[in-house]
Amino acid sequence: MDLELRHLRTIRAIDEAGSLTKAATALGLAQPALSAQLKRIERALGGRLFDRGPAGVRPTPLGEFVLSRARVVLPAMSALRQEAEEFTRSWHEVRGFRLGGTHGPLLGGLVDRLADSHPGAPVTTHISWSERELAALVADARLDFALIGTCGASTPPLDDQLEWREIAADPVFVMLAADHPLAARPEVELARLADQAWTDVPGDGCFGDCFTAACARAGFTPSCVYETDVASCVHLVQVGRAVGLCRATFPPTEGLVTRPLAGDPLSWRHLVGWHPQGPARSAADTVVTQAAAAHQAAADRAPSYVRWRSERADARA
Structure with missing residues (x-):
C-alpha cells in the first residue's frame, strides 16, 4: 500500500483525539474500520505507530517520527492547494x-x-x-x-x-x-x-x-x-x-x-x-x-x- 495524504490525516486525527473511538467519531468512521485502516498504515510503514492502553493511545517512537513529518507535509499541501486556488480564481470562463x-x-x-x-x-x-x-x-x-x-x-x-x-x-x-x-x-x-x-x-x-x-x-x-x-x-x-x-x-x-x-x-x-x-x-x-x-x-x-x-x-x- 502506498502512503497517501489521507493516511497522514488519519494518523494526526488519532494523535489529536487520543483514542481510536474518538478519532473514528471525528473522521465519520466506524471504530473497527479505523482500526483496520491503522493496521494497514502500520504495515506500510514497518511498525506500530501507537501504543494502546486503558487511557487511550500514545505515539510510539516511530509514531512520533511520522507525526513530525506529517506536521510539515500537511500544512505545506494545504498551502499549495490554497495557492493553486488563488492562481485560478481569476478564471471567468468555463x-x-x-x-x-x-x-x-x-x-x-x-x-x-x-x-x-x-x-x-x-x-x-x-x-x-x-x-x-x-x-x-x-x-x-x-x-x-x-x-x-x-x-x-x-x-x-x-x-x-x-x-x-x-x-x-x-x-x-x-x-x-x-x-x-x-x-x-x-x-x-x-x-x-x-x-x-x-x-x-x-x-x-x-x-x-x-x-x-x-x-x-x-x-x-x-x-x-x-x-x-x-x-x-x-x-x-x-x-x-x-x-x-x-x-x-x-x-x-x-x-x-x-x-x-x-x-x-x-x-x-x-x-x-x-x-x-x-x-x-x-x-x-x-x-x-x-x-x-x-x-x-x-x-x-x-x-x-x-x-x-x-x-x-x-x-x-
Whole structure:
C-alpha cells in the first residue's frame, strides 16, 4: 500500500483525539474500520505507530517520527492547494467540468447537457457508491462538482466545507416484476411486502437505516436485502427473486413496473456540491441549472411518477 495524504490525516486525527473511538467519531468512521485502516498504515510503514492502553493511545517512537513529518507535509499541501486556488480564481470562463456521481440517470443527463451547452469544455466523470468519497474528492480539488443523493432531510457529507444546492426531492418507489400480484395497484402499502426479499444499491448514507425504520413502522423486519449494482437489482426484480427500492425517476424498463409506496414513507434529495472558494464556483449556477433540467426530463419520462405528480397536483387544486 502506498502512503497517501489521507493516511497522514488519519494518523494526526488519532494523535489529536487520543483514542481510536474518538478519532473514528471525528473522521465519520466506524471504530473497527479505523482500526483496520491503522493496521494497514502500520504495515506500510514497518511498525506500530501507537501504543494502546486503558487511557487511550500514545505515539510510539516511530509514531512520533511520522507525526513530525506529517506536521510539515500537511500544512505545506494545504498551502499549495490554497495557492493553486488563488492562481485560478481569476478564471471567468468555463474550462471544463470534473463531475462525480453515484448511480442513477441524472449524471448521464447532466453530462449530455453540459457537453451541448459548452462544446469546448471537456467533461470528465468519476463514479462511486460513496457520497463521502465524492465529497472528499471535491474538498481536495480533485473533482469540481459532486452529484449525490441523501435520504430525507439528512445532512450531506462535509457540509461545513462544501456548498450544497438541492436539485429536487422525490419519493422512493418500489420496483415489482410486471406479473407481481401487486403490480396492477396504483400504489403499494409497505406492509403488503413484508414477506418479500428486497434489493437495493449500496451507499454510505442513512438510507438503509431509514428503510429499516419504515419497515418497523409497517410492522415487519426485512428478511433479506440484496445490495448490488443497478443492473443486478433490475434482474432480481424481473425474475421475481426480489422487489426493489428505486428513485421515482427510474425509467421504464421491460419486465418490471414502479409504484409509489402508500404514504410516501421514504424520500430522496438530489444535491450538487462544490467548494465555495474553488475555481469551479463560477460554473456552479450552470451545473445546478443543467442538473435540474436533467432531473425534470427524467421525471417526465417515468409514467408512474408523472401519475403521482398529477394526482398530488389535483389533490391540491
